[in-house]
Amino acid sequence: MEKILELKHVAKTFDHRVVHKDVSFHLHRGEILGLLGNSGTGKSVILRSIIGLEVIDSGEILYHGNRIDQLPEKKLFSVRKSISYAFQSGALFDSISVFENVAYPFFEHTKLKEPEIEKKVMEILRIVKMEEAWDKMPSEISGGMQKRVGLARSMALEPEILLYDEPTAGLDPVNVEMVLDVMRVAKARGSSGIFVTHDIPAASKICDRFIIIKDGRVAFEGTWQNMEDSTDPFIQSFLTGSEKV
Amino acid sequence: MISTVKVHLQVIGEITELFWDSLKCMTTKPFYWGRLWEQILELGMGSLSITIVIGFITGLVMTLQFGYGLEKFGGTLYVPAIVSLSIIREMAPIFTSLLIAGRIGSGMSAEIGAMNVTQQVDAIRALGTSPVRVLVVPRVVATVISLPLLTTLSAFMGIIGGYIIAYAEFRMPGGFYFNKVLTTIKFADVFGSMAKCAFFGLMISLLACYRGFQTKEGTLGVGTAATWVVVRTSIVILISDFFLSKLLILMFD
Ligand SMILES: Nc1ncnc2c1ncn2[C@@H]1O[C@H](COP(=O)(O)OP(=O)(O)OP(=O)(O)O)[C@@H](O)[C@H]1O
Ligand SMILES: [Mg+2]
16 A cells, blocks of 8 residues: 655654654555544644644654655645644634635635635535534634534645544534544545544544554554454553543 | 843844745735735724824924923924924824834734634644735735824824914914925925834834744733733834934935
């Protein structure tokens, strides 16, 4: 299988806090990779490093075999059209409407005319079931809805890779299912994904493969079956511990 | 001591870098005309009434003070010249700039600061666009355009206010007053005043945007940012005013 994204020996320290010592893993075309780990193990930092929002101290990040970790901000713009980050908080622009948030990438990166953009935006809003709230401001919709609009915005340009940062955290079961459906649609539209989450049941439903980060390293890599079969006490406690949450 | 100097130098370096980045973004596509217009409306139109009032009052007070001051020496006739010149050259630029610094300090820095804390600035980057282009350039250009215009309006109102006192208190005829004003004020005075304000506008908006990007988590961050901007820009305005005035005098007088 083709590796479209690969991290090799990535290390990152903030001031004096060592977050990653040596993180290596890869993403295959067409799969959704579950990225698990306790709170504060630096899962968000990994995703942010991939699109260059953080600069790693050492190691390499390869996209289709080309290093992207050393690129200047200007060159990163094109990477960010193909690798899209769905923020943990949604991070919607609060001064413009739901519709305008989702339309933003189209206006910035495509030459489409307004009626076409309108059609595309409404189509994506239907996928995340937010088409009725298109004219609302972000402050007028709930946190779960904001997350879905954030997802819609990051899906807009049909990126090759979607980085999901805890898209189901803090949602009720109905909303969780809705988000998982959105991720399935994104996958069907051709986006591979990295799914950062604490939500083990949700991850088990959608991920093809898993890695677990612990103490700045990849402590486990394999399928759901591998994980359930593992006799490693850490992995077992991780599965049972997190399932209770 | 050395470490504080270091920190200050670092801040100056980062602001200079922000300035170069903005220049680069200004001279390349895309340019956000819509956002620029929004900012001009918010800043320019929003400050219009207060600028008019402040300019007018300044004219009243200055004429009152100079009028009675000069009357003792029989110099009432010099009031129009002195009042209009000091208003155009110093009073209007400084008062308007300090006023705008106050507005922008709490406006722009808080706005960008809040966006930074809620990861909206990161989102702009993550969506393959530049926060400098999207947020800084429209604000800087809008301030550099609006401030000189507001100042000129303020000076105009000041001269009107001056006339009202000159007539009411000293019975100075309008023809004489305005004739004196028009023969005293040279193009260089208006140009110099606007040029100074363009520079102040650049400093105010750059510092405010810079501080916004520095804002960290917590409500304290946004509040202290406003204070930081108002204090720094006021100092920068007053100090650079001295040197710019000297420069303008060398150039035109
Ligand atoms: N900009 C930063 N400056 C300093 N420290 C940071 C910064 N960003 C992250 N960290 C630190 O890095 C560590 C990892 O943070 P990160 O947000 O990646 O954790 P996480 O695994 O995503 O946790 P969670 O599951 O709670 O979201 C944290 O201890 C955090 O304090
Ligand atoms: Mg996180």
